[in-house]
Amino acid sequence: MELFNDAKLLRIYIGELDKVKGNPLYEEIVLSAKKQGLAGATVIRGIMGFGANSRIHTAKLLDLSMDLPIIVEIMDDEQKISDFLPLLNDLLEKANCGATVTIEKATVLHYRQKK
Secondary structure, X not given: XXXXXXXXXXXXXXXXXXXXXXXXXXXXXXXXXXXXXXXXXXXXXXXXEOOOOOOOEEOOOOOOOXXXXXXXXXXXXXXXXXXXXXXXXXXXXXXXXXOEEEEEEEEOOOOOOOO
């Protein structure tokens, strides 16, 4: 698989406890992206954040939150990202969670498999 200079970066902001059919939502998103043949996906666990409900989520010991912020990043060309959006929307609806989804232009400088 090859990615050229112009690509799109899809970012999905969700909570660690969001689930679909008992499975973590972030896991379902990544597995669905792989099944769709997207170039790559990464899950990032935040240590602090807040969203639309303005509730702080933090990893501080005294304020331990079990619902830390999660960001799923997926990169590929514009068409593949667009084709993935209906599937993503379905997963978010099934999870019945708060989420923010963004798409940004990305310039790919290096994308290669390990030899």
